[in-house]
Amino acid sequence: MSASSTTAIAGSETNYLNCERGIWSWLTTVDHKRIALMYLYTLTLFFFVGGIAALAVRTELAFPGGQIMSADTYNRWFTAHGVIMIFLFIVPGIPAVMGNFLLPLMIGAYDVAFPKLNLLSLYVYWLGAAMALVSLGIHPVDTGWTFYGPYSIKTGSAVVWMTGAAFVLGFSSILTGLNFIVTIHKLRCPGMTWWRLPVFVWALYATSAIQVLATPVVGMTLMLLIFERAFGVGVFNPALGGDPVLFEHFFWFYSHPVVYIMVLPAFGVIGEIIPVFSRKPLFGYRAVVVSSMGIALVGFVVWAHHMLVSGISDFSAQFFSIVTFLVAIPTAVKVFNWVSTMYKGSITFSTPMLYAMAFVFLFMIAGTTGIYLATLAVDVFYHDTYFVVAHFHYTIQGGAVIGLIAALHYWFPKMFGKMYNDLIARAAWFLIILGFNLTFLPQFVLGMQGMPRRYYDYLPQFADLHLASTIGAYINAFGYSLALLNLFWAMAVSKKKAPSNPYDALGLEWRTQSPPIKDNFETIPTVDDTPYAYGTPVASH
Amino acid sequence: MSHGEHAHTLDDPQGPPHIHHMDPPTAYHAAKFGMWLFLATELLLFGVMFAAFAVFRWKYFHEFHEASSHLNWKLGALNTAVLLISSYYAAIAVDHAQHGRNKQVLKSLLITIGCAVGFLIIKTIEYSEKYHHGYFIGGENFHEFKTFLPLYFCMTGIHALHVIIGMGLLGWVATLAAKNRFSSRYYTPVEVGALYWHLVDLIWIYLFPLLYLVG
Numbered sequence A: 001m002s003a004s005s006t007t008a009i010a011g012s013e014t015n016y017l018n019c020e021r022g023i024w025s026w027l028t029t030v031d032h033k034r035i036a037l038m039y040l041y042t043l044t045l046f047f048f049v050g051g052i053a054a055l056a057v058r059t060e061l062a063f064p065g066g067q068i069m070s071a072d073t074y075n076r077w078f079t080a081h082g083v084i085m086i087f088l089f090i091v092p093g094i095p096a097v098m099g100n101f102l103l104p105l106m107i108g109a110y111d112v113a114f115p116k117l118n119l120l121s122l123y124v125y126w127l128g129a130a131m132a133l134v135s136l137g138i139h140p141v142d143t144g145w146t147f148y149g150p151y152s153i154k155t156g157s158a159v160v161w162m163t164g165a166a167f168v169l170g171f172s173s174i175l176t177g178l179n180f181i182v183t184i185h186k187l188r189c190p191g192m193t194w195w196r197l198p199v200f201v202w203a204l205y206a207t208s209a210i211q212v213l214a215t216p217v218v219g220m221t222l223m224l225l226i227f228e229r230a231f232g233v234g235v236f237n238p239a240l241g242g243d244p245v246l247f248e249h250f251f252w253f254y255s256h257p258v259v260y261i262m263v264l265p266a267f268g269v270i271g272e273i274i275p276v277f278s279r280k281p282l283f284g285y286r287a288v289v290v291s292s293m294g295i296a297l298v299g300f301v302v303w304a305h306h307m308l309v310s311g312i313s314d315f316s317a318q319f320f321s322i323v324t325f326l327v328a329i330p331t332a333v334k335v336f337n338w339v340s341t342m343y344k345g346s347i348t349f350s351t352p353m354l355y356a357m358a359f360v361f362l363f364m365i366a367g368t369t370g371i372y373l374a375t376l377a378v379d380v381f382y383h384d385t386y387f388v389v390a391h392f393h394y395t396i397q398g399g400a401v402i403g404l405i406a407a408l409h410y411w412f413p414k415m416f417g418k419m420y421n422d423l424i425a426r427a428a429w430f431l432i433i434l435g436f437n438l439t440f441l442p443q444f445v446l447g448m449q450g451m452p453r454r455y456y457d458y459l460p461q462f463a464d465l466h467l468a469s470t471i472g473a474y475i476n477a478f479g480y481s482l483a484l485l486n487l488f489w490a491m492a493v494s495k496k497k498a499p500s501n502p503y504d505a506l507g508l509e510w511r512t513q514s515p516p517i518k519d520n521f522e523t524i525p526t527v528d529d530t531p532y533a534y535g536t537p538v539a540s541h
Numbered sequence B: 001m002s003h004g005e006h007a008h009t010l011d012d013p014q015g016p017p018h019i020h021h022m023d024p025p026t027a028y029h030a031a032k033f034g035m036w037l038f039l040a041t042e043l044l045l046f047g048v049m050f051a052a053f054a055v056f057r058w059k060y061f062h063e064f065h066e067a068s069s070h071l072n073w074k075l076g077a078l079n080t081a082v083l084l085i086s087s088y089y090a091a092i093a094v095d096h097a098q099h100g101r102n103k104q105v106l107k108s109l110l111i112t113i114g115c116a117v118g119f120l121i122i123k124t125i126e127y128s129e130k131y132h133h134g135y136f137i138g139g140e141n142f143h144e145f146k147t148f149l150p151l152y153f154c155m156t157g158i159h160a161l162h163v164i165i166g167m168g169l170l171g172w173v174a175t176l177a178a179k180n181r182f183s184s185r186y187y188t189p190v191e192v193g194a195l196y197w198h199l200v201d202l203i204w205i206y207l208f209p210l211l212y213l214v215g
Ligand SMILES: [Cu+2]
Pocket: A255, A256, A259, A302, A303, A305, A306
């Protein structure tokens, strides 16, 4: 490496991608950026597999009556869709890909605190993924992704392999979260005080806390379910004196906070993108940070809103309903802060900004419909309908997935040192947002009209909206394919080089070359302001 | 590279290992902090079973009361003593390591591991006693006290698994001590390993009264 100043070396040929070559240099790397890319490739693969499962389900539901599969096969497809999308794709999602890539860059560190542990968590993830594939290969699970008993105890499908996979994947998630927390505590560069941390780092911090504190609970619960099937322990089996509702409590103690594992990092991404393309400081930085922590905290005491119709007591139902309403407060704080940041800003409608704006819009629908579901009397009706399916997908696809795609577009020049075709990226954005709304807006209506979720067949009066939803799903899938192919093309084929800081952004990750050198920075940088001082004299950094 | 030059590893075999992205004090604190976080996850892992135990004890109070009188509290108490001794020697090992007394570190850790072996032997005796009365997993009396015995075997079984993992961890630390690796400048593995061992001990401290005595 040539001797140089502390600033990025323009035109330097050595970077983390080409400093070592060969598959072995990737499989044995402890570089957080390379690990992030290996997560990216694996997750993209599973996003497509889960997407194919979604299309299979939507194709079956395009018209009333059986179309392409039996009712039994249908159960396996929607379970595969749920399990793959949740455990293999969106839970690792933004933290494993963008978090791994960006965290050390954003806080001015050479790497995460435990680089070898980081690689181990990738291998543990791969092991879990392999176990899930074994389950799909030998006897696909038909329980739904929630593995509710007593059916999950007696079904003939490969539940042990699948829950074992979820356990192993949870272990990977814990290791990543633990690594990030220690990294954020111990490896911030000089001047990077807690109140100067980028909001994405704060979001990762809140997410990691949930990963560390909630995942062991579901891990042990799934382990007990495995013991249930292997040894007949009976803890969740009413026939042996056990309690299936206890399983639901344990399961949702993790699986509600897990939606914040999915979506909090997306909040962080949006908080990074909006100030840059509004050329204004992030409005209410501390409120945004505190609301992330607030969501993480409140998220631990709302789990039984998934069980309002499972036969819990009136008192618990009322308690969990009220605390669920509370989640709306920190979430709304975020939305108001993003919108206030844009107010009177000089906005550039770049592709990442378009995704960020779509995110705010979609997440508002997600949040508002969540209020309906937290309302006791209304939930009795909505709970087992498509209304829940639509609400969930607005939060997780409209929130977490759009957040991930936004992040990929925003940091793509940094990750690969290339620029993507902006026109195709915008076209893909349009198709994704159009297809997404066409898929799930009708499902709100279907739910309100009483269409039960997870059903293989439906009454003729639901046919039109189901068909619209299926058409939307295909447009949506086409949009994602286009967006990802566009990025893949830019990465693998395009020669269009990206500058180190294409957006004049202030974050530390933009102070190093694109793609960064193996150690991120020549020397550890120092920081003397927040990363959002746009439109102020400091912005001329 | 400016940060890559910490020329201490070669002439200082007892100093901290060279890590290119952290200075040694940061590495020490990071390792300790990481282990504390991991211990928190372990507590939550066991927390599920403690919560289940609480629920079922409330639901099946008489069965649970009856069942705990079938456990051999003397063996349980003996095992508690064995684990407490093991934890004491793990703590002693840290003190020796901080003073660079590698031989004593090795000796203390071997005593700790020996105690762990003793614990597992006593546990096996208890399990086989249960087996002969049909109380073991799959036995005809496995559900005689509703969910008590299943929970007993899950909790003590997973605890025993942690004992085995802890033995592996401390065994690895012992090999480092045998190579004279520790000094007042570097004793992180001993401290982190002992932390883990204390947790294994601590969980048993809760399991013993809960399963054997409170009933
Ligand atoms: Cu929830």
